[in-house]
Amino acid sequence: MKFKYIFLAFIGFFIFSCGQKKSTEGQTLRIGVSMLSLQNEFVLNVSQSLEKYAKENKVELIVVDAERSSLKQIEQVENFINQQVDAIILNPCEFEASSPAIIKAKKAGIPIVNVNSSTKEKPDAFVGSDDKESAKLAIEFIAKKLNGKGNIVIIQGYLGQAAQIDRDLGAKDALKKYPNLKVLATQTGEWDRAKAMSLMENWIQLHGKNIQAVFAHNDEMGLGAAQALMDKNLKSSTIVVSVDGIADARKAVKAKKLDATILQDAENQGKNAIQLAIQLAKKQKPKNADILIPFQVEN
Incomplete structure (x- = not known):
């Protein structure tokens, strides 16, 4: 009789265990x-x-x-x-x-x-x-458009974020090939369109027509920089390239307000x-x- 109860208890535990396993596997x-x-x-x-x-x-x-x-x-x-x-x-x-x-x-x-x-x-x-690659593509595009010679400014992303670090490193690596491309200024726009626009306005006051190209670490900042240049009638003589390929940037490229976006596949x-x-x-x-x-x- 004792063996019977042990056997039944074992069967019950086995069924319960199987049921529990099946339930866990079926969970979302x-x-x-x-x-x-x-x-x-x-x-x-x-x-x-x-x-x-x-x-x-x-x-x-x-x-x-x-x-x-x-x-x-x-x-x-x-x-x-x-x-x-x-x-x-x-x-x-x-x-x-x-x-x-x-x-x-x-x-x-x-x-x-x-x-x-x-x-x-x-x-x-x-x-x-590879964020380094995006920056290299951007600098190569600028170098080709400027025939390897000119002054550029770089608007960085939020400092300390991996994309900012790697896009900065990628740009520096690419620029080694082009000693006649001079970086006039580098500063963060914190991935923000309005902040980048304000930063670009300051650079226009400082450097004016001496800026031939802008590399922005993302499209939001690239669009802000492009708007600042358009407001001063300087966009036609200044190349602007940014990264991400967001909808606004792709529209701006088609409208010739942005020269290129380095498309990232979200x-x-x-x-x-x-x-x-x-x-x-x-x-x-x-x-x-x-x-x-x-x-x-x-x-």
Whole structure:
């Protein structure tokens, strides 16, 4: 009789265990997403792509805006950990200051994927583009238009963010080939159109017609610089090139208000980030955990 009860208890536990396993497997995956700033059009495009492909894959997405604050971003990742999400996608605010978010996620055993921008601490996977390459393409475009000779100004992104660091390094590397291209000024416009416009207005006052070209680290700033030049009737004699390929920039290129945009593929960045997060959440090893999507010059 004792053996019978033990046997029945074992059968009950087996059925319960199987039922529990099946229930867990059938659960909807939840992925937490912390975006650098949803006020930035390109970042918003990446976020919309994440949502699109999460929906296609029946994944629940929790998207939050870090509002350019690495401290806020770290808190958001801590909240995701407390919510026991299955994976985290991080669009880092800063290269170094956002790195603790990676460490915390790994310590909690939750896979984390960086999208569009990198951190000093290596995540489980990365999807983005080579920001150094975008700057090299921009400088090459300017050099060709100016026949390798002229004065340029560079409007940097938010200081300390990976894209700003790498686009700055890429520009410096490319300029080594062109000793007759002189950089008159370099300053941050913090990825912002209005700030870049104001900065360009100051440079016009200082340098006037001596500026032959502008390289802006993103389209928002490129459009701001172009507007400042148009307001002073200087755009026709000044080349403006920027990075991202947002809708406004592509329209401006067609309207000849912007000379070129270095197109970055937000759609595929979002798509691949979701796919990698799903694979890692399911304990699957991705074939490629470091995906670089090429830039393209649109002019």
